[in-house]
Amino acid sequence: MAIEFDGLKEKTLVLVKPDAIQRGLIGKIVDRFETKGLKLVGVKMMALDEALLREHYAHLADKPFFTSLAKFMQGSPVIAMCWEGLEVVNAVRLLCGITKAREAEAGSIRGDYAMSVSCNVVHASDNVGNAKREVSRFFKEDELHDYAKSEYNHVYAEDER
Numbered sequence: 001m002a003i004e005f006d007g008l009k010e011k012t013l014v015l016v017k018p019d020a021i022q023r024g025l026i027g028k029i030v031d032r033f034e035t036k037g038l039k040l041v042g043v044k045m046m047a048l049d050e051a052l053l054r055e056h057y058a059h060l061a062d063k064p065f066f067t068s069l070a071k072f073m074q075g076s077p078v079i080a081m082c083w084e085g086l087e088v089v090n091a092v093r094l095l096c097g098i099t100k101a102r103e104a105e106a107g108s109i110r111g112d113y114a115m116s117v118s119c120n121v122v123h124a125s126d127n128v129g130n131a132k133r134e135v136s137r138f139f140k141e142d143e144l145h146d147y148a149k150s151e152y153n154h155v156y157a158e159d160e161r
């Protein structure tokens, strides 16, 4: 069965990066998504190998900072999470804030927890097409879970469910 991405089942990939792991920010970061009303449908700790990183950051492969970015992302395992919800890709990007963390909006995750361009604590898929590719790249189908969340009766209005 293919992974569902429509409506309430839209999914996005979030990585808690090595800087956040070292700084003890896992719980705080997970809390932002949970409190927002998103549903966690997949989570695991994993080390990123060269091949996965090359695929994941293919759009940056020819940048001068790619080697240091790859080294940073391999400094420790990351936490990979798949979050689900209505228009979740956009919602999660807004929660994360812009790449250059010291200029990210206060109240966003990067705005509140980071100062660097590289060490910006989280990755989030930047559009629905990439979210589909990234979720499939990091999670096997049987690592994603489909379950009812009673909170949805209050997180979404009837016409949104």
Ligand code: UDP
Pocket: 060, 065, 069, 098, 099, 117, 118, 119, 120, 122, 123, 124, 126
């Ligand atoms: N990055 C970097 N230097 C740069 C631009 C990006 O080290 O000048 C890193 C940074 O960790 C960023 C990641 O590469 O989060 C991916 O870059 P992208 O432009 O996709 O930013 P994002 O989507 O993460 O905001």
Ligand code: MG
Pocket: 124, 126
């Ligand atoms: Mg990106």
